[in-house]
Amino acid sequence: MSLSGLGHWLSVPALAAAAAGAGDDPAARVRLAGAVLVLMVLPAVFLAPLAGLAAARLDGRLLLTAADALRFALVLLVPLVDLTPWTLAAAFLVALLALPWSAVADAAVPELVDEERLPRARRAALRAVYGTAPVAAVLYAVLAVIARTADLADLPLFAAAAVFLGAAVSVVLLRELPAGTAPRAAQWPPLLLFRGAPVPGGLFPAVAAAVLACAAIAAVAVGHAREMGGGDAGFGAILVGLTVGLAFGIFLGPRVLGPFSRRRLLALAVVAAALLLVVVALARDLVVAAFVTSFVGVAAGMAWSTAAGLAGAAADAAQDAAAAASARLRAVALVTGLVAVAALPPAAGALGDHELGSAYELAGTGAVLLIVAVLALAAGLVAFRRLDDRRGIPLLPDLRAALRGEVYTPPEQGAAEAAPRNRGVFIAFEGGEGAGKTTQARLAAIWLRDHGYDVVTTHEPGATKIGMRLRAMLLDKQNTGLSARAETLLYAADRADHVANVIRPALERGAIVVSDRYVDSSLAYQGYGRGQPVDEIARINAWATGGLVPDLTVLLEVPAETGLGRLASPADRMESEPRDFHERVREGFRELADADPDRYLVVDASLPQQEISRIVQDRIREILPDPVPAGTEDVTSTFPAITDV
Numbered sequence: 001m002s003l004s005g006l007g008h009w010l011s012v013p014a015l016a017a018a019a020a021g022a023g024d025d026p027a028a029r030v031r032l033a034g035a036v037l038v039l040m041v042l043p044a045v046f047l048a049p050l051a052g053l054a055a056a057r058l059d060g061r062l063l064l065t066a067a068d069a070l071r072f073a074l075v076l077l078v079p080l081v082d083l084t085p086w087t088l089a090a091a092f093l094v095a096l097l098a099l100p101w102s103a104v105a106d107a108a109v110p111e112l113v114d115e116e117r118l119p120r121a122r123r124a125a126l127r128a129v130y131g132t133a134p135v136a137a138v139l140y141a142v143l144a145v146i147a148r149t150a151d152l153a154d155l156p157l158f159a160a161a162a163v164f165l166g167a168a169v170s171v172v173l174l175r176e177l178p179a180g181t182a183p184r185a186a187q188w189p190p191l192l193l194f195r196g197a198p199v200p201g202g203l204f205p206a207v208a209a210a211v212l213a214c215a216a217i218a219a220v221a222v223g224h225a226r227e228m229g230g231g232d233a234g235f236g237a238i239l240v241g242l243t244v245g246l247a248f249g250i251f252l253g254p255r256v257l258g259p260f261s262r263r264r265l266l267a268l269a270v271v272a273a274a275l276l277l278v279v280v281a282l283a284r285d286l287v288v289a290a291f292v293t294s295f296v297g298v299a300a301g302m303a304w305s306t307a308a309g310l311a312g313a314a315a316d317a318a319q320d321a322a323a324a325a326s327a328r329l330r331a332v333a334l335v336t337g338l339v340a341v342a343a344l345p346p347a348a349g350a351l352g353d354h355e356l357g358s359a360y361e362l363a364g365t366g367a368v369l370l371i372v373a374v375l376a377l378a379a380g381l382v383a384f385r386r387l388d389d390r391r392g393i394p395l396l397p398d399l400r401a402a403l404r405g406e407v408y409t410p411p412e413q414g415a416a417e418a419a420p421r422n423r424g425v426f427i428a429f430e431g432g433e434g435a436g437k438t439t440q441a442r443l444a445a446i447w448l449r450d451h452g453y454d455v456v457t458t459h460e461p462g463a464t465k466i467g468m469r470l471r472a473m474l475l476d477k478q479n480t481g482l483s484a485r486a487e488t489l490l491y492a493a494d495r496a497d498h499v500a501n502v503i504r505p506a507l508e509r510g511a512i513v514v515s516d517r518y519v520d521s522s523l524a525y526q527g528y529g530r531g532q533p534v535d536e537i538a539r540i541n542a543w544a545t546g547g548l549v550p551d552l553t554v555l556l557e558v559p560a561e562t563g564l565g566r567l568a569s570p571a572d573r574m575e576s577e578p579r580d581f582h583e584r585v586r587e588g589f590r591e592l593a594d595a596d597p598d599r600y601l602v603v604d605a606s607l608p609q610q611e612i613s614r615i616v617q618d619r620i621r622e623i624l625p626d627p628v629p630a631g632t633e634d635v636t637s638t639f640p641a642i643t644d645v
């Protein structure tokens with residue numbers, strides 16, 4: 001897969017440059033390179049379903065070998081024939097052969113690995129197919145430099161042919177190649193634009209704008225590099241910037257700014273790509289252009305992976321629906337890409353070069369990029385308006401808070417709630433079923449009260465009047481089929497009421513609040529247990545609680561089996577979940593604690609009660625407003641009461 005992918009991505013710039021080389025003037029060169037790109041995108045847009053049919057009918061190994069061997073021959077013939085029509089035909093056929101190839105290869109993956117490793121195998125396959133693009137770009141740039149110094153203009157083409165040959169040989173040498181399940185019939189991308197799995201409004205313009213920015217650069221790069229005094233190597237450098245940036249951005253998208261709204265992130269990434277494109281359009285220096293192009297790639301890549309995440313999440317966890325939603329996004333990308341590479345090179349020629357002022361000359365390629373930047377910017381702003389899920393919350397403070405790793409609460413919402421905080425102490429007990437939370441919370445409260453503290457013990461779910469009704473709904477075994485999202489929101493609703501009516505008033509008074517369960521229970525049960533996105537649940541709960549986080553969370557750790565074994569009363573709706581659910585919950589708690597060791601005390605809950613409570617006391621002592629050395633307690637057997645701080 002990697003070799004075939006590398007061959008494919010290497011043949012794109014090699015063929016584009018070969019075609020461009022036949023042009024007499026700059027505009028013709030850009031048009032010819034654009035024609036190659038159009039011909040290489042066309043099959044994916046219009047012929048994908050046919051390729052799927054062919055793949056289903058032919059023998060897998062034969063097809064893979066033949067497709068690679070044919071591509072070897074096609075690319076090899078380009079420099080030998082050296083006629084533009086043949087170069088263009090070869091470009092089309094090379095891209096056409098890629099379709100049945102990937103249909104067969106994709107279908108073989110589930111046959112080669114077991115169920116459990118399938119998601120990883122699929123990711124690896126994706127990396128092999130798309131991750132080779134930046135590698136190919138680097139390789140192309142290097143080959144273009146060598147080609148120029150050694151006067152071997154066709155070197156990149158020969159290299160691409162050789163890689164295809166290597167791919168064909170490696171398929172022949174494969175010991176085992178399962179017949180594979182019949183490849184799924186692909187949908188026709190243009191149709192997917194208009195119907196298919198629902199995706200959030202605003203997602204299409206955002207994806208289209210991100211793709212447009214990248215496709216525009218790719219479409220005019222041959223000419224744009226030449227305007228700045230670079231040859232094929234300059235073209236290669238821009239492609240390196242673009243593809244490496246894209247790969248990095250796709251990787252970053254789901255990983256940056258955890259507390260920040262994904263929808264806002266998507267729109268911001270698109271706007272950033274558009275603004276950076278302005279710099280690429282106006283750059284007069286190849287190094288600057290290639291460098292800034294890489295940031296366009298990063299922004300567009302982040303937009304792409306964020307959009308894919310949103311489309312998948314909107315599909316409500318159903319695997320098929322998620323696949324259908326991402327197929328629609330791919331269709332938008334393909335069609336936008338095709339339109340861009342078809343329309344922009346001729347547009348660059350038609351616009352021609354313009355004098356701006358006396359010293360600055362804007363080339364046609366730059367002018368096209370500038371227009372695209374404006375379009376992308378407009379699309380980004382539209383996407384922002386339609387996607388924004390934090391309306392009324394100013395963007396900059398929201399972003400600044402996210403950079404600090406927090407969720408922003410606006411002053412009017414947070415002031416009453418957040419400001420007087422810090423007077424009391426908030427301690428939460430967390431853990432799986434029967435870990436001993438209730439027992440330990442009670443023992444800690446007794447100990448604190450003994451020492452004169454004002455202590456409020458409480459629990460979730462169901463500490464308030466409304467909360468008790470929510471608890472009844474949540475734990476009644478009769479309530480089957482409650483959706484995971486509804487469950488999350490009900491727990492969050494209980495928590496919001498709990499914080500507003502019990503916890504905050506107590507903390508403001510200066511009391512010590514000891515709660516049996518808090519936000520982490522939702523992250524562990526609804527997140528890790530039910531498999532919903534943990535960061536989203538964290539966001540919902542940050543909003544529900546106005547950002548209230550415990551000063552200390554005591555995690556009582558016990559194997560699910562042991563904990564469940566301790567329970568006497570008949571199992572409620574949550575307790576009667578299967579064993580592996582509870583194991584995931586335990587694992588989830590563990591990960592949460594590992595991520596923030598300062599806030600957690602993890603205790604082995606299989607120890608005797610007294611011992612646990614001693615460990616807990618030692619830790620609580622450290623965070624009390626007026627820390628008192630452990631010895632004092634034994635000497636005076638009293639503790640200072642803190643009523644004001």
Ligand SMILES: Nc1ncnc2c1ncn2[C@@H]1O[C@H](COP(=O)(O)OP(=O)(O)O)[C@@H](O)[C@H]1O
Nearest residue numbers: 433434435436437438439566605606607608609
């Ligand atoms: N450290 C311990 N070792 C053995 N049994 C315990 C321990 N802590 C609590 N238990 C018992 O386990 C049961 C469940 O404890 P509980 O505090 O209600 O757990 P949780 O609130 O976490 O569900 C109770 O019967 C309790 O007496």
Ligand SMILES: Cc1cn([C@H]2C[C@H](O)[C@@H](COP(=O)(O)OP(=O)(O)O)O2)c(=O)[nH]c1=O
Nearest residue numbers: 433434460461491517521522525526574575
């Ligand atoms: C607070 C909370 C509890 N739960 C579950 C865990 C428990 O199985 C159930 C009720 O909690 P609880 O009665 O406190 O259980 P235990 O006696 O084991 O401490 O609700 C969640 O799934 N999410 C949450 O946010």
